[in-house]
Amino acid sequence: MLQKVVRSTVIDAPIERVWEVLRDFNSHDQWHDVVAASRIENGEASSQVGCVRNFTLKDGNHIREQLLTLSDTEYKSTYCIVEATVPLQRYVATVTLKPVTDGDRTFWHWESTFATPPGMERELRDMVAQGVYEAGFENLRRHLDAGVAARTRPTEHTTQPVGRVREATPAIPSREVRLTRYGGAEELETVDATAPAPQPGEVRIRQRAIGVNYFDIYLRRGWIPGLLPLPGVLGMEAAGTVIDVGEGTGGLLPGDRVAYLCPEPGAYRSVRTLPARHVLRLPQGVDEETAAALLLKGLTADYLLRDLGHVDKGTRLLVHAAAGGVGSLVCAWARHLGATVVGTVSSEAKARIARDRGCDHVIVARDYRFADAVRAHCGGADVIVDGLGVAAVDENLAAADRRCHWISLGQASGPLPPLDADRLVMKSMTFSRPVVFDFVATPAELQERAGRVWAALAAGVLPRPAPELFALAAAGQAHQRLESRESTGALVLVA
Numbered sequence: 001m002l003q004k005v006v007r008s009t010v011i012d013a014p015i016e017r018v019w020e021v022l023r024d025f026n027s028h029d030q031w032h033d034v035v036a037a038s039r040i041e042n043g044e045a046s047s048q049v050g051c052v053r054n055f056t057l058k059d060g061n062h063i064r065e066q067l068l069t070l071s072d073t074e075y076k077s078t079y080c081i082v083e084a085t086v087p088l089q090r091y092v093a094t095v096t097l098k099p100v101t102d103g104d105r106t107f108w109h110w111e112s113t114f115a116t117p118p119g120m121e122r123e124l125r126d127m128v129a130q131g132v133y134e135a136g137f138e139n140l141r142r143h144l145d146a147g148v149a150a151r152t153r154p155t156e157h158t159t160q161p162v163g164r165v166r167e168a169t170p171a172i173p174s175r176e177v178r179l180t181r182y183g184g185a186e187e188l189e190t191v192d193a194t195a196p197a198p199q200p201g202e203v204r205i206r207q208r209a210i211g212v213n214y215f216d217i218y219l220r221r222g223w224i225p226g227l228l229p230l231p232g233v234l235g236m237e238a239a240g241t242v243i244d245v246g247e248g249t250g251g252l253l254p255g256d257r258v259a260y261l262c263p264e265p266g267a268y269r270s271v272r273t274l275p276a277r278h279v280l281r282l283p284q285g286v287d288e289e290t291a292a293a294l295l296l297k298g299l300t301a302d303y304l305l306r307d308l309g310h311v312d313k314g315t316r317l318l319v320h321a322a323a324g325g326v327g328s329l330v331c332a333w334a335r336h337l338g339a340t341v342v343g344t345v346s347s348e349a350k351a352r353i354a355r356d357r358g359c360d361h362v363i364v365a366r367d368y369r370f371a372d373a374v375r376a377h378c379g380g381a382d383v384i385v386d387g388l389g390v391a392a393v394d395e396n397l398a399a400a401d402r403r404c405h406w407i408s409l410g411q412a413s414g415p416l417p418p419l420d421a422d423r424l425v426m427k428s429m430t431f432s433r434p435v436v437f438d439f440v441a442t443p444a445e446l447q448e449r450a451g452r453v454w455a456a457l458a459a460g461v462l463p464r465p466a467p468e469l470f471a472l473a474a475a476g477q478a479h480q481r482l483e484s485r486e487s488t489g490a491l492v493l494v495a
């Protein structure tokens with residue numbers, strides 16, 4: 001006969017706070033006392049329906065559970081045991097949250113059905129009801145309180161150098177992709193490491209998804225050694241869940257789902273401690289993989305189009321690598337703004353993607369010869385978004401119309417040589433050499449720009465990314481893929 005266990009409680013925290021923790025299928029080792037370790041198998045995201053989490057319990061038992069449903073609108077998830085060393089059979093559980101209307105509190109309902117071997121019904125019912133559910137209620141309360149304490153008791157913390165959360169968790173294990181010698185993708189090596197407890201102004205994040213950017217390749221090759229002394233860890237952006245916080249972290253709390261971009265590299269790791277000023281809470285509906293695929297590239301598209309290109313109706317915009325990570329976002333957003341978008345790509349397959357992303361005209365040219373075609377399509381470019389570098393210099397100058405603004409944001413084909421300013425005077429051109437971090441230099445600016453990116457995603461202006469996923473340990477393969485000119489859209493490492 002199937003057993004049924006039902007428990008419920010009220011948590012003194014808003015439903016969004018409680019749901020941020022519970023929706024993360026891989027968070028229990030951060031708050032539930034019975035769980036010693038949790039990991040998601042096969043590098044899948046913890047919000048991916050079908051993913052399997054692998055628990056090691058403090059009593060030595062192991063349980064593998066699969067996420068069956070996850071609804072951010074109903075605040076509800078269902079999961080089942082697929083394998084366990086405890087004799088719970090056909091176990092299916094549902095977690096449901098409801099807002100409590102008087103006060104900003106949350107009603108939490110947890111129920112399950114399961115079968116047991118004969119004679120063990122009562123023992124296993126008690127274990128689930130008390131050991132898992134009732135203990136879980138108390139553990140989550142404590143977890144949320146610890147976050148509030150870390151945020152709201154600065155005077156207490158000035159006499160005690162670290163907050164409650166940090167005292168409980170000093171340096172914790174992490175995996176990182178380390179570079180000990182500049183060079184090719186084969187130089188990337190995955191090793192064990194630790195992430196220190198957060199100091200004042202810092203936050204420690206369990207990272208789920210890490211954005212791969214062409215900039216990482218420049219650093220790996222040793223083009224900017226001052227920014228990445230060796231041994232070093234690459235990576236400028238990631239998304240995950242806050243483990244704990246230091247003092248003065250602007251309201252971030254353990255359990256918050258967050259993303260960041262940080263001007264100091266170091267994102268290719270499973271746990272990272274970094275300054276909280278670079279970190280944003282993720283809105284509902286933006287999962288970690290989407291954030292890692294979109295944040296740095298979307299912010300780049302925002303400043304390129306708004307601040308530098310002043311792109312609007314009728315602007316003739318030339319976008320190189322139009323099916324790439326940044327390029328495809330720039331094309332989609334520019335098309336929405338009413339620009340005439342001309343894209344360059346290196347293959348017919350990429351041309352189809354670029355058209356789909358919003359290019360009015362696509363030029364297929366692997367040899368960087370595009371200027372004649374640009375002039376034929378639109379008479380010349382008003383703005384050029386150029387991540388190509390050395391191989392495209394002469395053609396960019398030829399493709400430009402009078403008063404064109406040439407934005408050189410990257411150098412995938414090789415470093416840009418010094419530019420003779422007299423080459424610009426022939427068409428009264430202007431030139432910029434921007435870096436995204438200067439356009440999100442303050443938390444307020446970061447919030448504002450990110451807000452536009454999430455809004456553009458929600459409105460369908462930006463396509464929902466479908467990033468190519470690689471395990472963290474396969475970072476070298478991700479680099480090879482990006483350098484091969486075969487990739488389209490974004491690449492993301494899953495920790």
Ligand SMILES: NC(=O)c1ccc[n+]([C@@H]2O[C@H](COP(=O)([O-])OP(=O)(O)OC[C@H]3O[C@@H](n4cnc5c(N)ncnc54)[C@H](OP(=O)(O)O)[C@@H]3O)[C@@H](O)[C@H]2O)c1
Nearest residue numbers: 214321324325326345346387409410411412413435436485
């Ligand atoms: N300054 C900033 O703030 C900022 C921020 C983000 C990105 N960026 C720059 O924007 C550019 C795009 O970055 P991303 O991460 O989105 O990369 P991506 O565009 O997805 O990949 C690079 C693309 O560059 C093209 N490419 C042309 N010649 C190449 C070569 N010799 N080797 C490799 N690729 C070549 C390829 O597209 P085709 O084969 O279709 O030509 C390739 O797919 C990069 O230059 C990057 O440095 C700058």
